[in-house]
Each structure stands twice: as structure tokens, then as C-alpha cells.
Amino acid sequence: MRTQVDPPEPGRSREGLFHQRFADEARFIKAWFENPGATGAVSPSGRFLARAMARCVDLDAPGPVIELGPGTGPVTQALLHRGLAPERLILVEYDPAFCRLLERRFPGVRVVQGDAYDLAGTLAGVVDGPACAVVSSLPLLNRPDADRLKLLADAFDIIGPRGVVVQFTYGMVSPIPRRVKGESAPRFSAEASQPVWLNLPPARVWCYRPLGEGVALRANAAEKLIGEFRAGAGRMKDEILDTCDRIETEIRLARERVRSDFERRAARVRNERAMKPALELLRRIGEPRKRR
Numbered sequence: 479m480r481t482q483v484d485p486p487e488p489g490r491s492r493e494g495l496f497h498q499r500f501a502d503e504a505r506f507i508k509a510w511f512e513n514p515g516a517t518g519a520v521s522p523s524g525r526f527l528a529r530a531m532a533r534c535v536d537l538d539a540p541g542p543v544i545e546l547g548p549g550t551g552p553v554t555q556a557l558l559h560r561g562l563a564p565e566r567l568i569l570v571e572y573d574p575a576f577c578r579l580l581e582r583r584f585p586g587v588r589v590v591q592g593d594a595y596d597l598a599g600t601l602a603g604v605v606d607g608p609a610c611a612v613v614s615s616l617p618l619l620n621r622p623d624a625d626r627l628k629l630l631a632d633a634f635d636i637i638g639p640r641g642v643v644v645q646f647t648y649g650m651v652s653p654i655p656r657r658v659k660g661e662s663a664p665r666f667s668a669e670a671s672q673p674v675w676l677n678l679p680p681a682r683v684w685c686y687r688p689l690g691e692g693v694a695l696r697a698n699a700a701e702k703l704i705g706e707f708r709a710g711a712g713r714m715k716d717e718i719l720d721t722c723d724r725i726e727t728e729i730r731l732a733r734e735r736v737r738s739d740f741e742r743r744a745a746r747v748r749n750e751r752a753m754k755p756a757l758e759l760l761r762r763i764g765e766p767r768k769r770r
């Protein structure tokens with residue numbers, strides 16, 4: 479969804495741009511009504527979000543850039559605007575009406591109508607070397623975790639060593655689960671951008687990169703160390719609690735001993751005081767009478 483007004487593109491008047499935006503909004507709403515799950519939004523992404531996505535791509539890395547779910551093309555536009563040659567851009571879009579629009583709007587860019595969740599099948603014969611990046615605006619949150627992880631694994635299979643997988647989300651956390659149940663350490667790195675507040679709704683851009691073998695081993699070793707440290711800390715906590723219990727018991731027993739000792743002494747003093755007049759009398763009776 480967008481509220482801001484772009485400066486006119488070269489060769490386009492502000493009025494022409496306004497009409498294009500209005501038409502894109504209408505196309506998007508139509509697509510959303512026809513297939514809300516796949517369209518995932520009621521409005522195209524704004525230019526600030528599109529630029530944030532395009533900035534994640536290292537254009538010096540070799541190979542094509544594959545965009546998944548381009549819709550009406552705001553991210554496509556931002557990638558081209560950054561200097562990506564149209565021949566390096568491959569768009570994978572499910573919706574045939576969006577595909578026709580993209581072909582008209584971006585001459586020289588290759589548009590493939592197909593399913594991004596079957597990336598290998600859809601791109602068979604289209605991509606022949608490692609890709610520079612996979613840039614996705616697919617509405618991932620509508621799909622189960624397994625589909626999202628498979629999509630990421632498929633994307634990692636086609637990018638080169640300097641490649642990156644870029645995905646935006648309106649959510650607070652990574653749209654691709656970072657920890658897989660039963661696995662000790664994540665097999666990829668995930669970095670999030672600051673929120674793009676000037677998009678409605680605000681969104682974040684995530685960049686995913688596969689971890690090299692060495693990095694994965696280090697991550698596993700670090701994970702193991704953290705586990706051992708946690709177990710050690712748990713044992714230490716138990717010992718501290720046991721010691722506290724013992725000290726508390728000893729203090730209680732000592733306090734009871736002091737109290738009973740004090741009570742015994744107090745009773746003796748009380749007895750001595752009570753006996754004092756009788757003892758005095760006995761002493762006097764035993765004294766010889768004084769002569770007159």
C-alpha cells in the first residue's frame with residue numbers, strides 16, 4: 479500500500495504516473511478479490527520498501543536476479559532503477575494478467591508465468607548458471623513452515639556463493655523459521671532491516687544466506703558449548719539452593735538452642751530470687767542469741 483508520491487520517472491509525466499498508480503491499485507484489488515491467499519496484499523508495495531529490497535542485492539555479483547511474485551512491478555522498477563540491466567532480470571509470477579502487464583511495462587525483462595514454490599520446474603531451461611539473488615515478495619505467511627523452508631532451500635540451490643535471498647514481511651519475526659525442530663543450529667544466516675516506516679503497513683526486509691560448511695560447524699560447536707554452559711549453570715544453581723537450605727536449617731537450630739539455654743538460665747534466676755527470703759530466715763534462726 480502506498481501513500482507517498484514518487485518523482486516522475488524519466489520520460490513520464492507526474493499525471494501519467496498518477497494514472498499508472500491508480501490502475502495498479504485497481505489491478506491489485508481485483509487480483510486480491512480473485513485470489514486473496516496468493517496476492518497477499520490489497521495494494522502494491524511502496525517505493526521505500528521496494529528500494530530497501532533492491533539495496534540488498536549486490537549487483538556486482540555475477541548471474542541473473544530472480545524476482546518472485548513481482549505483481550505490478552514496484553520491486554522490478556527499483557531493481558532497474560538501481561542499475562540492474564533488464565536482461566539480467568527474470569520475473570516469476572503466477573497471475574497471467576500481472577505477467578502480461580509486466581511484459582508490456584518492462585521491455586527486455588524475462589517474464590516466466592509459473593509457480594515459485596516449484597522453482598526448479600518453473601525455471602528449468604531459463605536459468606543456466608548461479609544467480610546473483612532471489613528477491614521475493616511472495617506472501618509466505620499463508621504457507622506452512624515446510625513450504626517456506628523448501629522455497630529457501632530451492633533458492634539457495636540456484637544462487638552463487640555471493641548470492642542472497644531477499645524477502646519482505648509485515649510481521650515482527652523472520653517469515654522463514656530460523657530454528658527447525660530437531661536441528662541444533664540454523665543452516666542459514668538471517669538479517670533483518672530496520673522497519674520501513676514509510677510503507678503502509680510498515681515492513682521489514684530479511685536477507686538470507688546459506689552458511690558455509692565451516693560456519694555451520696562453528697555454529698554447531700557454539701550451540702554445544704552454550705548447551706554445556708546452561709547445564710553447568712543449572713547444576714550450580716541447584717548447589718547454591720541446597721547450601722542456602724542447609725544454612726537456613728543450621729541458623730534455625732542455633733536460634734532454638736540459644737532460646738532454650740536462655741529460658742533455663744532465666745528459670746534458675748527466678749528460683750533463686752524466690753528462695754532468698756526463706757534462706758535469710760533460716761540463716762537468722764541458726765544464729766546464737768545475743769546476750770543482754
Ligand SMILES: C[S@@+](CC[C@H](N)C(=O)[O-])C[C@H]1O[C@@H](n2cnc3c(N)ncnc32)[C@H](O)[C@@H]1O
Pocket residue numbers: 516517518519521522523546547548549550551552553570571572573576592593594595615616617
Ligand atoms: C504481496 S504481492 C507482491 C507484489 C509486488 N512484488 C509488490 O511488492 O507490490 C504477491 C505477488 O506474488 C504472486 N504470487 C503468489 N503466489 C505465487 C506463486 N506461487 N508463484 C509466483 N507468484 C506468486 C502474486 O500473484 C502477487 O503478484
